[in-house]
Structures are given as structure tokens and as C-alpha cells.
Amino acid sequence: KQEVTQIPAALSVPEGENLVLNCSFTDSAIYNLQWFRQDPGKGLTSLLLIQSSQREQTSGRLNASLDKSSGRSTLYIAASQPGDSATYLCAASRAAGNKLTFGGGTRVLVKP
Amino acid sequence: KAGVTQTPRYLIKTRGQQVTLSCSPISGHRSVSWYQQTPGQGLQFLFEYFSETQRNKGNFPGRFSGRQFSNSRSEMNVSTLELGDSALYLCASKDRGAIEEKLFFGSGTQLSVL
Numbered sequence: 321k322q323e324v325t326q327i328p329a330a331l332s333v334p335e336g337e338n339l340v341l342n343c344s345f346t347d348s349a350i351y352n353l354q355w356f357r358q359d360p361g362k363g364l365t366s367l368l369l370i371q372s373s374q375r376e377q378t379s380g381r382l383n384a385s386l387d388k389s390s391g392r393s394t395l396y397i398a399a400s401q402p403g404d405s406a407t408y409l410c411a412a413s414r415a416a417g418n419k420l421t422f423g424g425g426t427r428v429l430v431k432p
Numbered sequence: 433k434a435g436v437t438q439t440p441r442y443l444i445k446t447r448g449q450q451v452t453l454s455c456s457p458i459s460g461h462r463s464v465s466w467y468q469q470t471p472g473q474g475l476q477f478l479f480e481y482f483s484e485t486q487r488n489k490g491n492f493p494g495r496f497s498g499r500q501f502s503n504s505r506s507e508m509n510v511s512t513l514e515l516g517d518s519a520l521y522l523c524a525s526k527d528r529g530a531i532e533e534k535l536f537f538g539s540g541t542q543l544s545v546l
């Protein structure tokens with residue numbers, strides 16, 4: 321059974337600092353791994369999706385890496401801004417068409 | 433393209449009642465999944481429908497059911513509501529045939545059971 325963990329549960333950084341968010345999964349047999357952003361009381365916004373055959377994906381200030389052998393993915397957000405304050409969740413899918421298993425999320429606060 | 437639309441946005445019910453939530457996927461997406469989000473359990477998968485058939489099911493009691501219509505719109509029903517059913521219910525759609533299978537979420541329905 322896949323288990324996805326995100327540590328820490330919360331972190332606070334000053335504006336301009338780079339953010340590093342961690343995601344660990346127990347079963348390396350994943351199809352893809354996705355990173356989402358969630359604002360309070362809202363739905364999830366897809367940020368990046370990494371296929372199992374890929375090592376990383378980039379979009380603007382965001383970069384996500386995937387290391388299946390160690391069961392880890394990392395989301396980097398460069399030059400953080402107050403607007404980046406949100407909860408970030410990672411989720412792994414075991415196979416095409418399969419459900420997503422979510423981590424508990426990391427709540428991020430970027431202080432001006 | 434319009435995003436995933438969920439209605440209603442908020443619901444207040446009492447124990448023992450039943451509730452129906454609605455989800456309209458992104459145009460062209462035939463896969464609709466439902467997730468429950470609570471502070472204690474996080475996001476948990478309920479079920480997925482594709483082409484009007486349930487394809488995957490999570491570990492929820494039979495009080496939780498769903499269906500999908502020919503236009504891909506989906507409904508989720510919870511019968512005999514319990515206090516613990518209070519949660520944000522999220523619907524997501526995807527293009528199941530696409531290689532990436534990126535999931536797109538709606539804004540959710542916040543259900544409060546009193």
C-alpha cells in the first residue's frame with residue numbers, strides 16, 4: 321500500500337528566500353507524481369506533473385525533481401513571494417488510470 | 433475551456449439526512465473522481481467514474497455512492513449522514529486517454545453535518 325509523507329507540516333520563510341518542499345513515498349512503482357497548491361477552503365491547482373520516466377519538471381519559478389530509487393520528490397520554489405503562501409500537496413499514482421495517494425501537505429507562509 | 437464546476441459550494445445538513453453533490457467536468461474529460469478532505473485524514477479517494485462506469489473505489493462505507501451521466505457529469509450521494517462526514521468534497525476530472533493524466537480539481541463542496 322502506497323504511503324505518501326510530507327515533512328514538515330508547516331514552514332515559514334521571509335520573502336525572497338528559496339522554498340524546498342519534501343515528499344516521500346513508500347512504493348517506488350509509481351506512474352507519475354503530481355504537485356498541487358491549495359488555498360484555504362479552495363480546490364487544488366495542479367502545479368507540476370512528473371512522469372515516472374522523468375527526473376524533473378520546471379515551470380517558471382517552480383522545479384520538481386523525482387528520485388524513485390530513494391522514494392523522494394522535491395518541489396523548489398525560487399525567490400518566494402507572499403502570494404506563494406498556501407498548502408502544497410504531493411500525490412502519487414501507481415498506474416495509468418489509477419487513483420492518487422496524497423501526502424498530508426506542507427503549509428507555507430511567506431512573510432513580507 | 434471552463435474548469436471543473438461543483439455545486440453547491442456550501443451545504444449544511446443534520447445527522448440522518450442524505451445529500452447529493454454535483455460535478456461537471458472539463459469539456460472532453462470523461463473521467464471524474466471524488467475525494468474527501470478533512471483536517472484529520474487529509475485527502476482520501478472515494479471513487480472514480482469513467483464512461484458512466486465506476487472504475488475505482490476507495491475504502492468508504494456503502495453510504496457513499498455515485499453515478500455518472502452520459503454527458504460525463506457526476507453526482508455523489510451520501511445517505512444517513514454522520515457528524516464525521518463533515519468535510520470538503522472535491523471532484524476532479526482528467527483525460528484518461530492522455531499520457532500525462534493530469535488531474536484538474538473543482539473548488540469543492542463544503543459539507544457541514546450538525
